[in-house]
Amino acid sequence: MAFFQPQPWHPGEEKVHTRTHVNLRDDNPTSPFLTPRAAYQVQRYPLLALGTLDDVDRPWCTLWGSDDPPFAQAIAQGVIGIRTVVDASYDPVVEAIWNGKDDGEVVKENGPGRMIGGLSINLEERGRVKLFGRMIAGALSAAHEPHEDKAGEQEGKVGQVQLVVKIEQSLGNCPKYLNKKVITSHTPRPRLVSDSPHLTPEAVNLIAKADMFFISSAHEHEDMDTNHRGGPPNFMRVQQPDDETEGSVIVWPEYSGNNLYQTLGNLETTPRAGLVIPDFDTGDVLYVTGDTEVLVGAEATQVITKSNLAVRLKVTAARFVQEGLSIRGTPTDDHTQGRSPYNPRVRFLTSEKKDPFAKEPGQDAPGTAELIQNTTITPTIHRYRFSLSDPAIFGPWKPGQHVALDFSAALDMGYSHMRDDDPTSLNDDYLRTFTVTSAPGSLGVHGEEFEIMVRKVGSVTGWMTWQRPGMTHVGVRGFGGEFRFDQDGGQRTGFVAAGIGITPLLGQMGGVDVKRLKVLWSVGVKDVGLILDVLQQHPALEGLVSIYLTGDEAVLDNDEGQRDQLRQVLHLRLKLERRRMQKEDLTNVAGQVDLWYICTAPAMRQRVQEWMPGKSILYENFEY
Numbered sequence: 001m002a003f004f005q006p007q008p009w010h011p012g013e014e015k016v017h018t019r020t021h022v023n024l025r026d027d028n029p030t031s032p033f034l035t036p037r038a039a040y041q042v043q044r045y046p047l048l049a050l051g052t053l054d055d056v057d058r059p060w061c062t063l064w065g066s067d068d069p070p071f072a073q074a075i076a077q078g079v080i081g082i083r084t085v086v087d088a089s090y091d092p093v094v095e096a097i098w099n100g101k102d103d104g105e106v107v108k109e110n111g112p113g114r115m116i117g118g119l120s121i122n123l124e125e126r127g128r129v130k131l132f133g134r135m136i137a138g139a140l141s142a143a144h145e146p147h148e149d150k151a152g153e154q155e156g157k158v159g160q161v162q163l164v165v166k167i168e169q170s171l172g173n174c175p176k177y178l179n180k181k182v183i184t185s186h187t188p189r190p191r192l193v194s195d196s197p198h199l200t201p202e203a204v205n206l207i208a209k210a211d212m213f214f215i216s217s218a219h220e221h222e223d224m225d226t227n228h229r230g231g232p233p234n235f236m237r238v239q240q241p242d243d244e245t246e247g248s249v250i251v252w253p254e255y256s257g258n259n260l261y262q263t264l265g266n267l268e269t270t271p272r273a274g275l276v277i278p279d280f281d282t283g284d285v286l287y288v289t290g291d292t293e294v295l296v297g298a299e300a301t302q303v304i305t306k307s308n309l310a311v312r313l314k315v316t317a318a319r320f321v322q323e324g325l326s327i328r329g330t331p332t333d334d335h336t337q338g339r340s341p342y343n344p345r346v347r348f349l350t351s352e353k354k355d356p357f358a359k360e361p362g363q364d365a366p367g368t369a370e371l372i373q374n375t376t377i378t379p380t381i382h383r384y385r386f387s388l389s390d391p392a393i394f395g396p397w398k399p400g401q402h403v404a405l406d407f408s409a410a411l412d413m414g415y416s417h418m419r420d421d422d423p424t425s426l427n428d429d430y431l432r433t434f435t436v437t438s439a440p441g442s443l444g445v446h447g448e449e450f451e452i453m454v455r456k457v458g459s460v461t462g463w464m465t466w467q468r469p470g471m472t473h474v475g476v477r478g479f480g481g482e483f484r485f486d487q488d489g490g491q492r493t494g495f496v497a498a499g500i501g502i503t504p505l506l507g508q509m510g511g512v513d514v515k516r517l518k519v520l521w522s523v524g525v526k527d528v529g530l531i532l533d534v535l536q537q538h539p540a541l542e543g544l545v546s547i548y549l550t551g552d553e554a555v556l557d558n559d560e561g562q563r564d565q566l567r568q569v570l571h572l573r574l575k576l577e578r579r580r581m582q583k584e585d586l587t588n589v590a591g592q593v594d595l596w597y598i599c600t601a602p603a604m605r606q607r608v609q610e611w612m613p614g615k616s617i618l619y620e621n622f623e624y
Contacts, residue, residue, distance in 0.1 A: 005032075006027035006028050006029075007028045007030055007032060007169075008028065009028055009265070010219050010222070010223065010265060010269070011268075011269060012219055012264075012265035012266055012267070012268035012269035012270075013260070013261055013262060013264075013265030013268075014265075015265070015268045015269075016261040016264045016265050016268055016294065017259075017261060019294075019296045020259075020261070020296055020309065022259050022261070028260075029171060029260070030130075030169050030170070030171045030262075031169065031170050031171065032168060032169060033078050033167065033168070033169075033170070034074065034078045034079075034080065034131070034167035034170050035170050037129075037172065038120075038129045038131065038167075038170035038171075038172065039073075039074040039080075041120055041122075041127060041128075041129045041172075042070070042072050042073060042074070042080060042120045042129065042131070043069060043070035043072065043073035043074065044069055044070070044122065045069060045072075045120045045121055045122040045127065045128075045129075046065050046066060046067055046069050046071075046122060046183040046327070047063065047064070047065040047120070047121045047122070047123065047183060047327065048063075048064050048065060048071075048072050048082065048084075048118060048119070048120050048121070049061060049062070049063050049064075049118065049119040049121065049214035049216075049226050049228065049276065050062055050063075050064065050093055050116060050117070050118050050216075050226065051093065051116070051117040051118070051214075051215075051216020051217075051224060051225075051226040051274055052093055052096050052097060052114055052115060052116055052117070052135075052216070052224070053096065053114075053115060053218060053224075054092065054095070054096040055096070055099075057218075057272075058272060058274065058289045058316070058317065059216045059217055059218055059224075059272055059273055059274035059289060060092035060093050060096060060216065060274040060276075060287060060289055061093065061214050061215060061216035061226060061274040061275055061276040061287070062086075062091050062092065062093035062094070062276050062287070063214060063276050063278055063285070063325060063327075064082070064084050064086060064161075064326065065084070065183055065185070065325075065326060065327040066084055066085075066185050066326070066327070067183050067184045067185045067327070068185065071083055071084040072084075072120065075164070078166060078167050078168075079136070079164060079165070079166050079167065080131075080133075080164070080165055080167060081162070081163070081164050082161065082162070082163040082164075082165070083160065083161070083162050083163075084160070084161060084326065085158060085159070085160055085185075085187065085188065085326045086140075086158070086159055086160070086161050086188070086326060087156060087157075087158065087188045087190040087321065087324045087325075087326075088102050088140060088142035088143075088156065088157040088158060088159030089142075089156025089157045089190055089192070090156050090190050090192050090287075090319055090321045090324060091190075091287075091321075091324065092274075092287050092289070092319060094140065094159075094161065097114065097135070097138060097140075097163070098138070098140045098161075101140065102140045102141065102142035102157065102159055103141070103142075104139050104140070104141040105139065106137050106138070106139045107137065107138050107139065107140075108136070108137045109135060112134055113134030113135045113136060113166065114134065114135040115132070115134060115135075115218065115221070115223075115224040116131075116132070116133050116134065116135055116163075116165050116224065117130075117131070117132050117216050117217075117218075117224035117225050117226035118130070118131035118132070118133070118165075118226050119131070119173075119214060119226045119227055119228060121178075121228065123178060123179070123180055123181040123183065123329065123338075124180055124181065124182055124183070124332065126175035126178040126180060126340075127175065128172075128173045128175070128178070128228065129170060129171065129172050129173065130169075130170065130171045130172075130173055130225065130226065130227060130262075131165075131167055131169065131170050131226075132167070132168055132169040132170075132223060132224055132225065133165040133166050133167040133168050133169070134165065134166050134168065135163065135164070135165055136164040136165065136166055137163075137164050138161065138162060138163040138164065139161070139162045140159050140160070140161050140162075141159055141160050142157040142158065142159025142160075143157050143158060143159070153191055154191070155189050155190060155191055156188075156190035156191065156192065156321075156324075157190075158187060158188050158189075158190070169223075173227070173258075174257070174258060174417065174418060175340075176255070176256075176257070176340065176342040176418070176423075176426075177212075177228075177229070177230035177231055177255060177340050177342055177343060178212070178228070178230055178340055179211045179212060179230055179331070179338050179339055179340050179343075180331065180332040180336075180338030180339075180340075181280055181329035181330060181331055181332065181338055182329065182330045182331075182332060183327050183328070183329050184327065184328050184329075184330070185326060185327060186283055186323075186325070186326060186327060186328050187326065188283070188323060188324055188325060188326050189283075189322075189323040190321050190322070190323060190324040191321065191322045191323065192319060192320075192321055193320045193321065193322055194318070194319075194320045195317070195318060195319050195320075196318065197246075197247035197248065197288075197290075197315040197316055197317055197318050198240070198241070198244045198245065198246060198247060198248055198315075199238065199240070199248040199286075199288075199315065199318060199320070200320060202320060203286050203318070203320045204238050204240070204248075206277060206279050206284060206286050206320070207236050207238055207250065207277055207286065208233070208234050208236075208238075209233055209234075209279060210233065210236065210277050210278070210279065211230060211231060211232060211233045211235070211339075211343075212228055212229065212230035212231075212278075213228070213229055213230075213236065213275050213276065213277040213278070214226060214227070214228050214229075214275065214276045215227055215228070215229060215263060215273050215274070215275050216273065216274045216275075217263050217266035217267055217270065217272070217273045217274075217292075218266055218270050218272075219265065219266045219269050219270060220269060220270055223266070224266075225262050225263050225266055227262070227263050229252060229254075230340065230343075231252075231253075231255065231340075231343050231344065231346075232339070232343045232344070232345065232346055233346075234346050235252060235253065235343075235346055235347070236250055236251070236252045236277075237250070237251045237252070237304065237347075237348065237349045237352070238250055238251075239251065239349065239351065247290065247314050247315035247316055247318075248315045248318075249312060249313065249314050249315070250275070250288070250290075250312075250313045250315065251303060251304055251310060251311070251312045251313075251349060252310065252311055253300075253304055253306075253307040253309070253310045253347050254307075254309040254310055254311060255342075255344065255426070255427050256415070256416075256417075256426040256427050257417075258417055259415065259417070264294050264311070267292045267294050267311065268294060271291055271292045271293065271294075272289065272290065272291055272292060273289070273290065273292050273311075273313055274287070274288070274289040275287070275288045275289075275313070278325055278329075279325075280327075280328055280329030280330070281328065281329075282322075282323065282328075283322075283323040283324065283325040283326075283327070283328055284320070284321065284322050284323060284324065284325075285320075285321050285324040285325050286318065286319070286320050286321075287318060287319045287320075287321070288313070288315045288317070288318040288319075289315075289316060289317050289318075290313045290314050290315040290316045290317070291313070291314045291316060292311055292312065292313050292314075293311070293312045293313075294309075294310075294311055295307075295309070295310040295311065295312060296308070296309055301358050302350060302358075303349065303350060304347050304348070304349055304350065305347050305348050305349075305350060305353065305355040305358060306347050306355065306358070306429050306431070307347055340423075341420075341423040341424070342423040342424065342426060342427075343424075344424055344427040344428070356404075356478070356480045357404035357431060357433070357477040357478055357480065364475070365406040365475025365476055365477050366393050366394075366476070366477065366478070367388060367389055367390055367393040367394065367475070367476040368388075368389045368473050368474065368475055368476060369386035369387060369388050369389065369405070369450075369473065369474055369476050370386065370387050370389065370470070370472070370473050371384060371385070371386055371467055371468075371469050371470070371471075371472040371473070371474070372385050372386065372387050372449070372469050372470065373385035373469055374464075374465075374467060374468070374469055376465075377453070377529050377530055377533045378526065378527050378528075378529040378530055378562075379526075379559075379562075380455055380456045380457075380526075380527075381453065381454070381455050381456070381500060381527065381529070381530055382453075382454055382456070382464065382465055383437070383451055383452070383453050383454075383533070384451065384452050384453075384454060384464065385438075385443065385449055385450070385451045386449065386450055386451075386452075386474075387444060387448055387449045388448045388449070388450070388476065389473075391446070391447070391448040393476075394476070394478055394479055396440050396441065396447075397436060397440055397450075397479035398440065398479075398484065399439055399440060399484060399507050399508040399510075399511055400435070400481065400482075400483045400484040400485070400504050400507055400508050401435075401436055401479045401480060401481045401482075401483075401507075402433045402434055402435045402436060402479065402480060402481045402483075403433065403434055403436055403450065403452065403476065403478075403479050404431060404432070404433045404476070404477040404478055404479075404480065405431070405432055405433075405434065405474050405475065405476060405477070406430065406431050406474065406475030406476070406477050407430040407431075407432065407460050407463070407474055407475070408429065408430040408431070408475070409474075409475060410463070410472075410474065411425075411428075411430050411459065411460065411463060412428075412430055422459055424458070424459070425459055428459070428460075430460060431477065432460055432461075433480075433481075434452040434453075434454055434503075435452065435453075435481075435483075435503040435504050435507065436450050436451070436452060436479070436507050437451050437452060437453050437503050437506040437507050438450050438451040438506075438507055439507055439508070439509070439510045439511070440507075442510070452503075453500060453503050453506075454500075455499070455500050483504045483597070483599070483618075483619075484508065485505075485508055485511075485512050485517070485597060486595065487512060487513055487516055487517075490516070491516070491594040491595050492516045492517075492518075492592055492593050492594045492595075493512075493516060493517050493518070493593065493594070493595050493596075493597065494517075494518040494519075494520070494586075494589065494590075494592075494593035494595070494596045494597070495517065495518070495519045495520070495596075495597045495598075495599075496520050496521075496522075496581075496586070496596065496597070496598045496599075496600060496608055497519070497520070497521045497522070497598075497599050497600065498521075498522045498523075498599070498600035498601060498604055499522070499523060499524060499527055499530070500527075500530065501599035501600050502521055502530075502534060502599070503599070504597075504599050505519065506534065506537065506538060509538050509540065509541075514540055514544055517544065518546075518589050518592060518593055519541065519544055519545040519546065520545075520546050520548070520581060520585060520586065520589075521545050521546070521547050521548070522547075522548045522550060522580065522581045522600070522604070523547060523548070523549055523550070524549075524550055524551045525549055525550065525551035525552070525553055525555065525556065525566065526551060526555055526556070526562070528549070528556075528562060528565045528566045528569055529562060529565045531547060531549075531569050532565055532568060532569060535572065542572060542573060542574065543573060545574070545575070546575040546576075546577070546585070547574055547575065547576045547577070548576075548577050548579060548580060548581040548585070549569075549576060549577070549578050549579075550579065550580050553566065583611040586608065586611055586612055587611065587612070590612060590615065594616075595616050595618065596608075596612070596615055596616065596617045596618070597617070597618050597619065598617055598618070598619040599619065605619060
């Protein structure tokens with residue numbers, strides 16, 4: 001049995017632990033050698049991200065791979081050999097190691113050897129292992145004359161590398177934020193599109209499309225780390241300076257992880273990083289290196305919404321290469337399309353979308369509200385009535401506004417490394433916004449009560465359905481939004497709603513002139529109880545609204561209560577169609593409407609906008 005002394009945390013790691021208030025009592029789990037398990041993973045896995053420093057100490061990262069492993073494997077105790085096809089012209093790691101020597105000559109270095117950080121990864125299995133070592137020797141053999149492709153563009157060289165590395169550290173990693181892909185091999189056809197640190201629109205589009213990237217960083221000249229960051233497409237955000245001579249800025253949120261903070265620790269002592277951002281569909285690739293800043297707490301919240309930890313990278317050098325990768329990746333063919341269940345929603349820069357209710361870590365909500373009524377409308381929709389503890393904190397809200405409720409006191413269980421029973425809860429701030437469906441001052445003795453209508457779609461709304469009046473209190477962060485029907489100038493207004501999207505109208509019913517209002521409402525048959533509830537609360541809508549009832553009635557066969565509700569709806573004096581809303585339904589009344597409002601899912605909103613080009617259409621975006 002082998003025993004080893006755990007490695008100490010280096011000063012950068014200790015600093016990040018302090019900044020993030022992590023009391024890490026456990027030893028560093030990194031093994032100071034290539035473990036048998038790591039060696040087994042390396043020889044099976046089809047991808048290897050590698051990082052190194054160039055001759056001016058800038059970190060770069062690249063991605064190599066093959067669908068026929070092993071292209072990397074242990075060849076001696078603690079030593080791995082790598083052999084694969086690469087872009088021999090524009091890959092910055094290839095350039096840093098071989099410096100243009102591509103005739104097969106073996107390259108060796110004096111001293112301890114070049115630092116190499118690696119991440120061996122299998123996206124299909126969500127498996128990965130981190131490696132750090134020193135280069136022993138390597139060779140690059142490439143075609144000596146680049147050639148023109150069919151379009152007459154100059155292609156870079158393609159070569160084969162052989163690289164031998166003595167491994168000094170290995171560490172298995174968790175599978176969170178890995179989106180599954182099946183890897184296949186392709187011969188690179190590299191063409192350099194741009195090497196400007198001010199990223200081109202094509203490079204920015206690649207970043208927006210990407211659902212993962214790889215990052216290499218160094219702790220001075222002693223250690224190097226290569227890791228991955230993943231999430232939903234567009235989780236990386238780009239800030240473009242107006243001055244095109246300045247480098248672009250890339251910002252990404254740091255999701256909940258294993259709390260080791262090895263990458264961030266490196267960035268504390270040596271604030272530079274190299275990224276490789278692959279396009280698995282096309283083989284295009286973006287390499288960047290730049291100066292970094294680790295943002296913690298309020299620093300992060302002020303830059304990117306809903307984030308207590310983030311990294312900002314100012315690009316100092318970049319290469320955008322078409323078809324520079326030797327692999328392609330296809331999402332797995334299942335109902336998730338390979339998406340990780342741990343992926344949170346996209347978080348936007350505050351310069352893109354200001355979050356008026358953003359909170360700093362540990363900051364309490366300014367007020368609270370007590371649940372005083374919980375009414376079931378459909379199996380998935382409830383109406384909740386709350387009473388504010390102190391209405392004076394917020395002042396009167398306006399018709400059509402939403403309320404921001406903070407459920408963290410009840411639901412936030414603190415740090416957890418993994419939570420397979422509720423994956424997205426790891427990065428949840430438990431802050432939710434709901435449209436207020438009651439008119440200001442209409443409920444309660446002093447107008448301190450308000451109602452919201454909520455569909456059960458996640459952990460927070462699921463928890464709400466079980467709460468009992470008089471026993472539940474939630475934080476209130478405020479009221480906001482400007483989704484108000486404007487009829488002040490005599491405008492005729494139209495409102496297109498889908499399902500629970502009817503709620504912005506309900507809180508404004510007392511203030512709108514129904515003679516100048518057209519309402520087109522699409523409702524699924526499973527939500528037929530919602531139609532009854534809304535019309536009971538607001539009978540003036542019965543002769544005003546056009547309803548498009550969609551879905552097969554067979555879904556109600558096992559629910560006699562909903563069957564009875566459907567019968568009641570069909571006997572009402574309604575303009576009701578048993579079909580989806582169509583373009584003609586809007587264009588037929590377009591001449592009677594000056595200003596349109598929409599509250600639907602994004603896909604339907606896009607269709608409506610396409611149906612009525614040139615029309616003034618207003619909506620409020622609740623997508624973050």
